[in-house]
Amino acid sequence: MSRQSLTKAHNKITELSWEPTFATPATRFGTDYTFEKAPKKDPLKQIMRSYFPMEEEKDNRVFGAMDGAIRGNMFRQVQQRWLEWQKLFLSIIPFPEISAARAMPMAIDAVPNPEIHNGLAVQMIDEVRHSTIQMNLKKLYMNNYIDPAGFDITEKAFANNYAGTIGRQFGEGFITGDAITAANIYLTVVAETAFTNTLFVAMPDEAAANGDYLLPTVFHSVQSDESRHISNGYSILLMALADERNRPLLERDLRYAWWNNHCVVDAAIGTFIEYGTKDRRKDRESYAEMWRRWIYDDYYRSYLLPLEKYGLVIPHDLVEEAWNRITNKFYVHRVAQFFATGWPVNYWRIDGMTDADFEWFEDKYPGWYNQFGKWWEAYNRLRYPGRNKPIAFEEVGYEYPHRCWTCMVPCLVREDLVVDKVDDQWRTYCSETCAWTDKVAFRPEYEGRETPNMGRLTGQREWETLHHDRDLADIVKDLGYVRDDGKTLIPQPHLDLDDPKKLWTLDDLRGIRFASPNVTLNEMTDSEREEWAAAYRANPNVTAA
Amino acid sequence: MANSATAAPKVRSFPKVEFTDSEAGALEFPSSKSRTYNYFTPAKLRATVYEDVTVDVQPDPERHLSQGWIYGFGDGPGGYPQEWTAAKSSNWHAFLDPNEEWEQTIYRNNSAVVRQVALCLENAKRAGAYGNWNTAWQKFIASNLGAWMHAENGMALHVFTSIQRSGPTNMINTAVAVNAAHKMRFAQDLALFNLDLSESLDTFDGSVHKQVWASAEEWQPTRKVVEELTAVGDWAELLFGTNVVFEQLVGQLFRSELVMQIAAKNGDYITPTIVGTGEHDYSRDLGYTRALFRLLTRDEKFGESNRELFGRWLAKWVPPCLDAAHALQPIWSQPAEKTLTFADSLGATKEKFTQLLEEIGLDVPKELEK
Ligand SMILES: [Fe+2]
Ligand SMILES: [Fe+2]
Ligand SMILES: [Zn+2]
Numbered sequence: 001m002s003r004q005s006l007t008k009a010h011n012k013i014t015e016l017s018w019e020p021t022f023a024t025p026a027t028r029f030g031t032d033y034t035f036e037k038a039p040k041k042d043p044l045k046q047i048m049r050s051y052f053p054m055e056e057e058k059d060n061r062v063f064g065a066m067d068g069a070i071r072g073n074m075f076r077q078v079q080q081r082w083l084e085w086q087k088l089f090l091s092i093i094p095f096p097e098i099s100a101a102r103a104m105p106m107a108i109d110a111v112p113n114p115e116i117h118n119g120l121a122v123q124m125i126d127e128v129r130h131s132t133i134q135m136n137l138k139k140l141y142m143n144n145y146i147d148p149a150g151f152d153i154t155e156k157a158f159a160n161n162y163a164g165t166i167g168r169q170f171g172e173g174f175i176t177g178d179a180i181t182a183a184n185i186y187l188t189v190v191a192e193t194a195f196t197n198t199l200f201v202a203m204p205d206e207a208a209a210n211g212d213y214l215l216p217t218v219f220h221s222v223q224s225d226e227s228r229h230i231s232n233g234y235s236i237l238l239m240a241l242a243d244e245r246n247r248p249l250l251e252r253d254l255r256y257a258w259w260n261n262h263c264v265v266d267a268a269i270g271t272f273i274e275y276g277t278k279d280r281r282k283d284r285e286s287y288a289e290m291w292r293r294w295i296y297d298d299y300y301r302s303y304l305l306p307l308e309k310y311g312l313v314i315p316h317d318l319v320e321e322a323w324n325r326i327t328n329k330f331y332v333h334r335v336a337q338f339f340a341t342g343w344p345v346n347y348w349r350i351d352g353m354t355d356a357d358f359e360w361f362e363d364k365y366p367g368w369y370n371q372f373g374k375w376w377e378a379y380n381r382l383r384y385p386g387r388n389k390p391i392a393f394e395e396v397g398y399e400y401p402h403r404c405w406t407c408m409v410p411c412l413v414r415e416d417l418v419v420d421k422v423d424d425q426w427r428t429y430c431s432e433t434c435a436w437t438d439k440v441a442f443r444p445e446y447e448g449r450e451t452p453n454m455g456r457l458t459g460q461r462e463w464e465t466l467h468h469d470r471d472l473a474d475i476v477k478d479l480g481y482v483r484d485d486g487k488t489l490i491p492q493p494h495l496d497l498d499d500p501k502k503l504w505t506l507d508d509l510r511g512i513r514f515a516s517p518n519v520t521l522n523e524m525t526d527s528e529r530e531e532w533a534a535a536y537r538a539n540p541n542v543t544a545a
Numbered sequence: 546m547a548n549s550a551t552a553a554p555k556v557r558s559f560p561k562v563e564f565t566d567s568e569a570g571a572l573e574f575p576s577s578k579s580r581t582y583n584y585f586t587p588a589k590l591r592a593t594v595y596e597d598v599t600v601d602v603q604p605d606p607e608r609h610l611s612q613g614w615i616y617g618f619g620d621g622p623g624g625y626p627q628e629w630t631a632a633k634s635s636n637w638h639a640f641l642d643p644n645e646e647w648e649q650t651i652y653r654n655n656s657a658v659v660r661q662v663a664l665c666l667e668n669a670k671r672a673g674a675y676g677n678w679n680t681a682w683q684k685f686i687a688s689n690l691g692a693w694m695h696a697e698n699g700m701a702l703h704v705f706t707s708i709q710r711s712g713p714t715n716m717i718n719t720a721v722a723v724n725a726a727h728k729m730r731f732a733q734d735l736a737l738f739n740l741d742l743s744e745s746l747d748t749f750d751g752s753v754h755k756q757v758w759a760s761a762e763e764w765q766p767t768r769k770v771v772e773e774l775t776a777v778g779d780w781a782e783l784l785f786g787t788n789v790v791f792e793q794l795v796g797q798l799f800r801s802e803l804v805m806q807i808a809a810k811n812g813d814y815i816t817p818t819i820v821g822t823g824e825h826d827y828s829r830d831l832g833y834t835r836a837l838f839r840l841l842t843r844d845e846k847f848g849e850s851n852r853e854l855f856g857r858w859l860a861k862w863v864p865p866c867l868d869a870a871h872a873l874q875p876i877w878s879q880p881a882e883k884t885l886t887f888a889d890s891l892g893a894t895k896e897k898f899t900q901l902l903e904e905i906g907l908d909v910p911k912e913l914e915k
Binding site for chain 1: 560562563568569570572574575576578581582583584599600601602604609611613614615616617618620622623647648649653658659660663694698699702703706707715719723725732733734737739740754755758759768773775777
């Protein structure tokens with residue numbers, strides 16, 4: 001279509017909307033934002049006539065690549081270290097995708113300008129595409145990869161696992177609470193605009209380095225829809241900025257959304273990239289280097305900063321602190337160590353780190369070995385059953401962390417721990433910002449104004465509470481993380497499938513008591529708790545030589 | 546370039562490919578053959594691709610979700626509460642979309658329609674097909690098909706797109722999302738057809754549709770029902786009121802029982818091709834709607850209360866839809882070639898509607914007899 005006829009087509013499609021006079025659409029999902037003064041912005045309109053064939057062609061390429069991967073025996077060269085982490089990642093990501101679809105009517109309800117409704121409805125279809133294409137990719141892995149255990153239980157495991165719950169924020173956050181907070185700031189302005197680059201580009205690139213070229217094929221195809229979504233979000237953001245009254249809410253939501261995305265996405269994707277790869281070339285970019293490029297330069301400096309001129313208050317301090325956590329505070333490494341500590345309650349296997357890995361880590365993150373080296377050596381030493389319990393229950397100088405009530409990643413940067421009594425309960429937070437999110441942001445009042453539409457933090461947020469004081473074998477059995485012989489565990493702290501004696505079973509977990517840190521915390525006296533918190537912050541959590 | 550002599554030669558660096566033998570079947574060990582999603586029971590012996598990519602992707606505290614929804618609304622629980630409709634089910638997850646819509650079907654089917662429409666429009670232009678249209682028919686299409694495309698677009702954005710946030714399962718919400726995609730495509734096809742006609746015919750008024758929809762007497766009751774439908778908060782009522790009542794009594798009346806029947810007699814063989822795609826979509830979308838409401842009326846525990854509820858919804862939505870239908874009567878006499886009467890069309894419509902209600906297991910409301 002020529003540019004001229006494209007413009008005509010856009011204008012024609014705009015004629016389809018009208019001002020209702022008999023009744024207005026139900027507002028199912030409220031917002032405390034106002035759009036009365038919003039300028040009429042006319043973002044890119046999608047013409048369905050070109051949209052469907054365009055996506056169909058993209059699909060054909062994806063499905064062609066899938067056939068090719070199987071015919072070309074891709075799985076002969078796939079690294080198990082890598083693919084095991086996909087059991088976690090691909091159990092999580094279809095839910096955020098479908099949640100993005102479900103979030104679209106929230107944005108449509110909240111923003112009265114029909115000019116943007118069309119784009120949002122098309123995004124809904126895109127997101128259905130993303131969710132189902134990813135479920136289908138996972139099925140291909142389950143069918144063709146050596147160890148299907150963990151893929152076979154995928155959506156159930158996602159729904160009952162601590163790591164699944166962490167990931168679930170990155171989906172529930174899109175569809176709950178204030179419609180603009182959720183469907184615009186959290187979903188589009190931060191998650192899609194900032195973090196899909198690491199999720200859908202950087203991570204799949206690492207997959208290719210580990211013999212898996214299907215993940216990049218599928219996820220690059222997904223990412224190619226993302227620029228339209230980003231422009232939907234940008235239009236709504238500009239409309240919101242037109243009204244002074246929205247400024248404090250925008251500032252609040254950017255702080256929450258930025259920090260929560262950092263806590264959750266960097267934890268997961270950082271771990272997959274740094275600990276799932278076998279590629280230890282020194283000139284291979286580390287996650288920190290990728291982050292600097294994709295998020296700090298491309299997002300923060302090129303997207304967020306220019307918005308300052310419209311009066312948007314940007315959380316500079318939190319961008320810098322995220323960078324500080326990723327580099328100086330070893331955030332990703334602490335998360336990976338935590339995942340590996342918790343291996344018996346995972347539904348994937350985690351490979352130990354070797355000398356080649358140590359060397360690369362020390363090169364990219366100086367000081368890494370002193371903090372983590374001995375612990376990973378202990379992990380390897382304790383990897384088979386029989387002579388020892390799982391590493392979490394052996395004395396290796398690692399104190400099991402408390403969970404952050406807000407982001408649900410544990411409080412791993414120990415000196416930053418915040419302890420507070422909130423809603424009559426003692427809670428722990430990984431950082432000041434996560435404490436603020438619970439205590440200040442997700443409340444019906446903010447800075448003296450009513451915010452009745454703001455969401456609430458709900459649910460059994462500390463996973464360990466559900467399983468407090470139970471036998472570990474019973475917990476794992478109830479979760480369903482057991483293989484089809486009824487006793488061998490799905491998770492293993494190594495990749496050796498050749499010898500059944502190396503595989504942990506329920507019997508190896510029997511007799512181990514599991515405790516919830518939060519339950520214990522709430523049983524302490526004031527002085528016990530203060531003493532405990534001081535010790536928690538002071539403990540470097542390093543395995544002795 | 547000046548520095549190239551002194552710069553170190555660039556070493557190409559790439560990851561090593563390693564033979565790992567990580568193929569299925571390379572070793573035997575517990576679960577090495579566990580190659581199906583095992584957390585749900587498929588409807589038939591083997592799960593379909595549709596089930597595999599759809600079931601349980603939206604978690605449910607009544608199934609595997611152990612920590613509950615971790616965010617709530619300011620005034621109530623988050624997630625997908627079953628209380629968002631007055632209809633009740635002993636197992637919402639029993640609903641599976643008979644069309645088995647997922648990523649591949651959405652793009653394949655809609656692209657096929659796009660190609661069909663494009664070919665038809667191309668041929669029409671080449672053949673100068675619009676040249677035969679008399680003034681009355683041009684006016685009929687400009688006004689009435691022009692007005693109707695608004696209804697299609699309104700349903701796309703404020704009925705179906707809305708509903709798919711609210712259903713308690715992924716299967717329901719995805720089926721409705723695909724319905725929204727159909728409506729959006731169809732509304733746009735009608736609009737772009739309208740554009741084509743204004744460009745091909747000097748006498749075709751491509752802008753009159755706005756006034757007709759906004760103020761022409763015969764269309765106001767239709768616009769009123771559409772707007773009132775969008776104001777319904779209960780998602781199942783919205784789906785029922787739209788796909789079971791409005792689309793039958795007004796949509797089908799206008800599309801199938803009028804436009805499709807009389808176009809050819811008025812020298813127009815293009816419009817039926819385009820409107821036919823909308824009819825095709827509707828019969829597909831009626832398929833999932835019928836399946837869903839049948840499940841609810843046959844529910845062991847809640848069937849009776851659901852039937853009663855749907856009876857109330859019929860009593861609420863049938864009268865305004867019949868009003869809308871009757872108000873449209875004058876347009877039957879607008880074309881030069883009147884090949885059927887309004888009474889014929891309405892009779893056929895009521896017959897189909899009655900049959901649908903029987904299939905769902907509902908009594909025909911008394912309003913229909915009038
Ligand atoms: Fe997406
Ligand atoms: Fe997206
Ligand atoms: Zn936190």
